[in-house]
Amino acid sequence: MTVKNIIEQMEKLFGRQQEKYMYQLINEAIDDIAVSKKNHVVSSFTNLEGYKRWYELADNVVDIKRVEILDTNDRYVMIPKLVDAHKILREDTDSAEDTLK
């Protein structure tokens, strides 16, 4: 189904609507579906950097399913999630030595 199909259906019921408003409503519907069904799964790749702890997540991420590290055999291996991360004392963030103080 295309966006045009939906707009035409709505025009029959409600008359002509602003195109931008229709896009907005369709996007809201799609967003609502994505958040409640959580069935749109994507993988993103990023460089693993030494002395870097935090990696920014994209805005469109709803829920993290798994995290994998490329091993020395060039295969991605799933790593566990820490359940007691609050117990880690050092919050060092990058390679700048000052931030480790």
Next chain:
Amino acid sequence: MATNKRTYPNDYFAWYNDDNRIAVVCEDTTSTSGERTKEKYDTYQGDDVSNGLRITSTSRYDEVDAQTDNLKTNIGLDTGLHVCVVCYVKARLFEDIGDLQKSQYFRTMYEKLMKQYPSRKSGVRHLAVPRL
């Protein structure tokens, strides 16, 4: 010689997250450290690895911005959910013109269809074979 932690990543690495970031930590196996605190995990201190981290997540769909956009091929929304989009938009438009009864009807239908999807939960397909 120390073991490369990337040989067995699931033995050494772990992750956690806050609202908009993910933290990757690595088991601290150093024993000759001058640090005052000793913790099990620390920031990874090895070499950089190109595409060394793969994050799999549920994500929002891309936005539509043209009439020619196809919900299945351009956005990736499953065909079974297209009718939900139609119900949602109808509910909102009826709400706009003040017909709350019809708006509520389409809102309920939207929620019902969302609950029912996917209708075949087992993933097993059955052939309808006629009795001879």
